[in-house]
Amino acid sequence: MAAGFAPPKLRDFILTEKLGSGTYATVYKAFRKTDSREAVAVKVVSKKSLNKSSMENLLTEIEILKTVRHPHIVQLKDFQWDSDNIYLILEWCSGGDLSHFIRNCRILPERVARRCLQQIACSLQFLHEKNISHLDLKPQNILLSGNVLKLADFGFAQYMSPWDEQQALRGSPLYMAPEIVCRRYYDARVDLWSVGVILYEALFGRAPFASRSFAELEEKIRSEKPIELPSGARVSRDCRDLLLRLLERDPDRRITFDEFFLHPFVDLEHMPSAESLGKAKALVLQAVQKDQDGERSAALSLYCSALEHFVPAIHYETDRQKKEALRQKVNQYVSRAEELKALVRSDNKNSFEEARSTRNILIEMSRDQPRLLAALEVASTAVAQEESGAEDYDTLDLYQQSLGELLLALAAESQGRRRELLHSEMRETQTDESLKKDAAAESVRSSCCLQ
CATH class of the missing domain: 3.30.200.20 (Phosphorylase Kinase; domain 1)
Incomplete structure (x- = not known):
């Protein structure tokens, strides 16, 4: 017209x-x-x-x-x-599209990009269960209604099981998976590539293969050069891992749908939803009970878990007065979590030196196992960073990295003294990781101000 x-x-x-x-x-x-x-x-x-x-x-x-x-x-x-x-x-969606939102902001903070990604992932999980592939995912086809994202324009969508292959050219070149651009057979996994491009653009303000022509785009995609994040990019380890696994040229090596929905950066368990507040209230009631019973460590862990649901609950709430009342209530829980953290640290002070001694013995006993030795040294680095006052999330990252390797080592270890020491080290590392998660209370305070 x-x-x-x-x-x-x-x-x-x-x-x-x-x-x-x-x-x-x-x-x-x-x-x-x-x-x-x-x-x-x-x-x-x-x-x-x-x-x-x-x-x-x-x-x-x-x-x-x-x-x-x-x-x-x-x-x-x-x-x-x-x-x-x-x-x-x-x-009708009154907020325009995600492309316009990204352009206005230039780049999105990781926290905001993650909220967007969670909502996209939630819609894709629903479609995936029904064997529907969108096949044209891009920021222009994601609309905003208030702070809610909605997937739109199903003009290329198909009922397509993950193993149903197609060859028709579908989608928008900048967001097309390599297998479509290179005119190979493709399947539902092309949607995952498009999600990676959208996340990349949200975080860095441009698509990974920004090009002036389709020929230039095709040349970049055909290149064997691995995809890299922009130099100086400051993103979390989980965010970096997800981006690079989504933007894997070979669909057989790309993250699967199930892995994507369970990925810690996507974290659908803690996305803002109508259920967020109910989950938070149930956990905080348990926390208060443990607190009254004098079980400080258990109370602290439950307060921390509750706060992981309270922040998305604040984000989900649209009524300004209710949102402010919720913020005030959350600040009370944050304050109590801070008090409990100090008390638990005091309780654990004596065991701290004992844990250091156990770790040193275990290091000496593990010289023949480079991978276990590396995990123990990561744990030692985390402790050293914590003592020097490093950022809570940087230290938490190290504790979680060490914990994953220690779990694998424990599973492979036969009965003996080293297995006993590994058990002890695991308990201490889990405690340290829990304490670092509780330091998220500090970020909760700032997150609440940013919602």
Whole structure:
């Protein structure tokens, strides 16, 4: 439709401003002709513009959107047609798209990028369970409604099991997986590559293969040079790990859907949702009970777990007064967690020197096992960093790294003195890791201010 033309007439709706247009469709903002004046988006598809392939895509899009209902997927409210057009009446999202949001911010802080990623992952998990692949994931197709992200534009979507292969060129070049760009057979894993590109762009302000032409893009993707993060990029270990595993050119080496949904950076367990506050309250009640019973370490651990749900609960709450009341309540729990942390540290002071001695003996006994030795030295580095007052999250990263290796070593160790010492070291490292998690109380205070 030419730019100066008036929007088409549609029964029950008044079409107003044009929001965007593509090869086959134009999207308008519209209002329902009722007392409610409900705002909607209307996707107008000209029948004349449709060939056989695009008609099949449109019918699949309608079929998929009719059957899916999810808080992070744009809802199809109705569809109509007349002699000229097909109309999809869609949920209205007032915040524009993620591309516009990223451009306005230039880059997103990791904390904000993670919130966005969690919502995208939540919608993809729902689609994956129904064998639906979106096949055109990009920031322009992710809409904002308040602080909620919603996946939109299912024009290329297909019912496709992970092992169903296709060869049709689908999606937008900058976000296409290498196997599509290089015209190889591909499957549902292309959506994971696109998520990696979106996360990269959110964090660094540009796509990893920003190019001036499709030929240049194809040349970069065909290159054997491994994908690297921008020099000086400051992202957490978990974030870096996820990015590089998503942006793996070879789909057989790329992170799987199940691994993606369980990845610690995605952390769907702690994403903001309607259930966040209920989980937080249940945990804090247990924490208060343990606190009253004098079980300081258990209380501290439960307070920390509760705070991991309270922060997303604050983020999810839209009522300003309720949000502020929740912040004040959380600050009380943060203060108590700080007090308990000091008390637990005092309780553990005597065992601290004993743990150091145990670790030194274990190091001497593990000279023949380089991997175990490296894990113990990482634990020693974490302790040294903690004593020197290093950043809590840097130290936590080291404790978690050491803990993973120690678990593997313990599983492989036969009965004997070294196994006993490993058990002791594991307990101490887990305690230290727990204390470092509790230091998240400090970041909770700042997070609460940023929500």
